[in-house]
Amino acid sequence: MSKRLYELIAKVMNVPPSDISDDSSPESIESWTSFKGYVLLYELENEFKVKFTINEAMDVKKVSDIKRHLSNHGITL
Secondary structure, rough: HHHHHHHHHHHOOOOOOOOHHHHHOOOOOOOHHHHHHHHHHHHHHHHOOOOOOOOHHOOOEEEEEEHHHHHOOOOOO
16 A cells, blocks of 8 residues: 555656655655645545645655554555
8 A cells, every 4th residue: 555655646746656765755855846745635635535634734744744644544554
């Protein structure tokens, strides 16, 4: 399931999936802009059928944070 998440993030950020890890963040992926962060949020909500709160969205600093919030919504990765 992590592969599914990494592939989604890679698609949004326009990088190879091999560039994505739990430590990936806007600091490590040059194309991870604030706009693409919003696009990623939209894609995550659609893909995993969840709705993130504003606090959850603002809390994301790296991929592991996304995994934690998905887990809190009952998504097993």
